[in-house]
Amino acid sequence: MSKQEKSYTSEAKFMLHGGDYNPDQWLDRPDILADDVKLMQLAHTNTFSVGIFAWSTLEPEEGVYQFEWLDEIFSNIHSIGGKVILATPSGARPAWMSQTYPEVLRVDGSRVKQLHGGRHNHCFTSKVYREKTQQINRLLAERYGDHPALLMWHISNEYGGECHCNQCQDTFRNWLMNKYNGELKALNDAWWGPFWSHTITDWSQIESPSSIGESMVHGLNLDWRRFITDQTISFYKNEIIPLRELTPTVPITTNFMADTNDLIPFQALDYSKFAKHLDVISWDAYPAWHNDWESTGDLAMKVAFIDDLYRSLKQQPFLLMESTPSGVNWHQVNKTKRPGMHLLSAMQMVAHGSDSILYFQWRKSRGSSEKFHGAVVDHDNSAENRVFKDVAEVGQTLEKLSNIVGTNRPADVGLLYDWESNWALNDAQGFGLETKRYPQTLQDHYRTFWEKDIPVDVITKEQDFSAYKLLVVPMLYLVSEETISRLKTFVSNGGTLVMTYISGLVNEHDLAYLGGWHKDLQEIFGIKPVETDTLYPRDQNTITYHNKTYSLKDYATVIELTNANIEGLYVEDFYANSPAITSHQYQSGKAYYIGGRLEDAFQKDFYETLIEELNLAPISNVKHEKGVSVQVRSSAESDYIFVMNFTEQNQPVLFESLVTDMVTGEELVGEVVLRKYEVRIVEKSNS
Ligand code: GLA
Ligand code: ZN
Secondary structure (H helix, E strand, O other): OOOOOOOOOOOOOOOEEEEEEOHHHOOOOHHHHHHHHHHHHHOOOOEEEEOOOOHHHHOOEOOEOOOHHHHHHHHHHHHOOOEEEEEOHHHOOOHHHHHHOHHHEOEOOOOOEOOOOOOOOEOOOOHHHHHHHHHHHHHHHHHHOOOOOEEEEEOOOOOOOOOOOHHHHHHHHHHHHHHOOOOHHHHHHHOOOOHHHOOOOOHHHOOOOOOOOOOOOHHHHHHHHHHHHHHHHHHHHHHHHHHHHHOOOOOEEOEEOEEOOOOEEOOOOOHHHHHHHOOOOEEEOOOOOOOOOOOHHHHHHHHHHHHHHHHHHHOOOEEEEEOOOOOOOOOOOOOOOOOOHHHHHHHHHHHOOEOEEEEOOOEOOOOOOOOOOOOOEOOOOOOOOHHHHHHHHHHHHHHOOHHHOOOEOOOOEEEEOOHHHHHHHHHOOOOOOOOOOHHHHHHHHHHHHHHOOOOEEEEOOOOOHHHOOEEEEOOOOEOOHHHHHHHHHHHHOOOEEEEEOOOOOEOOOOOEOOOOOOHHHHHHHOEEEEEEEEOOOOOOEEEEEOOEEEEEEEEEEEEEEOOOEEEEEEOOOOOOOOEEEEEEEEOOEEEEEEOEEEOHHHHHHHHHHHHHHOOOOOOOOOEOOOOEEEEEEEOOOEEEEEEEEOOOOOEEEEEEEEEEEOOOOOEEEEEEEEOOOOEEEEEEEOO
16 A cells, blocks of 8 residues: 555645643633633634543533533534544542542552542542543444434543552563563563572562663663553543444544753653554643744754654654644743744645644633743634734645644665664663663754655554665664564665664663674675764764865774675774775675764765665755755645745745645746745645
8 A cells, every 4th residue: 555545634635733621620610611612713723622621610520511611612612613533631630539549549669659630640440540530432433323413532642651659660670571481581681680689480470660860770770761652542442432332433643742941842752553553643732932042943853853754653744733823831940932833734644644733722720830831812712813823824824734643754765763772771880871872863863854855754663674776774773583584685686874973782672682783784884883872062073075074073983804795984983994884795785884973064964875875855845945855745736835934034935837825826947035934835746
């Protein structure tokens, strides 16, 4: 099946626009609920995620239910032709439940039971919590399953965290028994048992790591992380049982996250596993636009990278489930979006495959911690302020883009991201403790393609490699024999593979490969990496590559050449004049190894050469300067081209062939100047 055919076609043939709506905070204000309906229309919104944190309103006392208010919200939204993404309320629970059934409360790594409070803090194993969740979910499905406004299920909210209670410990032990077929020897082998006398002689001795940095048993840490992912999925699967039973045709999603300080993919759960259980991927994006440490373009590249990863999890369009129309309340500095940025940042999501722009939240809370978080409707209840107007503009724009719904973006370049390898690498004591930066390294390799408008699928290891001409695999520290053999097949069949320093060092148990680099990797690359040198921040080295010099930092691999060609050499240190970059023709394909961490200019020149060699065409023929990004979604009929100015200056762009602006209807050809943060969405007919 081609990637195009696998496209998710949403139930609705329109772009979703709206967001988290928490009317349960306003039930004593019918005037405000009535205003909501009017304002929703003025904002050109059509879809609302409802009930995310409404458990205490839905079930104020155990077994006493209140649905009438939600009936009314459903009919309000339906009356304006809108849709509801109905949430299951497990993200936060009523106080009575924590009081009556303390087992629902989470126990932290130091074995301290948490008090009721906050949210997203229940035990994923608790039988009671699982039963209660299923019960309320069943009632919601029974009551609203046939409602014409119901579009989709939003399961819980931003699953994350871990619990160390006794029930979780027992379940972890069972998970391990199952994984190691009841053989303690297998577990001890995988965990390198005798190290510091950690051999386990009875399953009951196993305890979760109090915190990963404190436990030196890497196999245990890695298995615990895997267990957390599995246990979270298991909780989710328990939640959806009544929904699959009663509403088999209603799609299901849960909102994924990013880690936000540096804007990298969410680290704590392996989303590649989770994705298989969802019908649609959705995520919550909160980039710190206009920050004082990076350019707007650099940040845009990071957003694009996550979009491309989350889209590629299912190779189909995704949903932006949450974003802010202005600022958030939890960044170090909560800056509002400058004029133009809201439309631009929204269109960037659509450009990379989102079929929605949804917000947290519709109406700003009056009290508690989110009362100053950006929202569509501010405390002034007005449709006249800047933020509201920006939202309405996005709504009007999306109304013109409905042909784009369900379309995907083909890519010839795959960039491999692996959660497990990153966990193990972060756990590894060695290298530079602060400089591993795996996700950031992937971004460094992604940047050139982004700047050159070459689409990239950021894929995970179980995906089909054969779909790509070029597969880039930076810092894949942990790699199983199976993945190695699939990489080998990829190259033998004609693929081009790029790998870097700190790759292929340990197997899936985080045990080092013995006897040097894996024989298959040696065969593919024609080299033996023999040492990884780690540099201090002030250490200087350079490499020469195709007659140019590039600076190197953090890592340099000493390489012994067997069959490869030398493409670049180290300049300094005891490995001066030895190979830093190599290439090797292996059967019908080619394998490149990059031994050191190099400045951006290297990535740019290196990948430019590959782009030429492999004939990787930019996705459109729109010409522009740096800081402008062009992304395309396409259907059989048309290419939908997003031209986005992520700079603070006017930018001339050149349309080489005739296109139609999808928003203004103008026909464009030749040079067009984009103002600061301006975006143009144009259609180019394929006929
Ligand atoms: C998360 C949550 C929302 C809200 C926002 C605020 O994404 O899912 O409920 O708290 O953060 O940015
Ligand atoms: Zn627990």
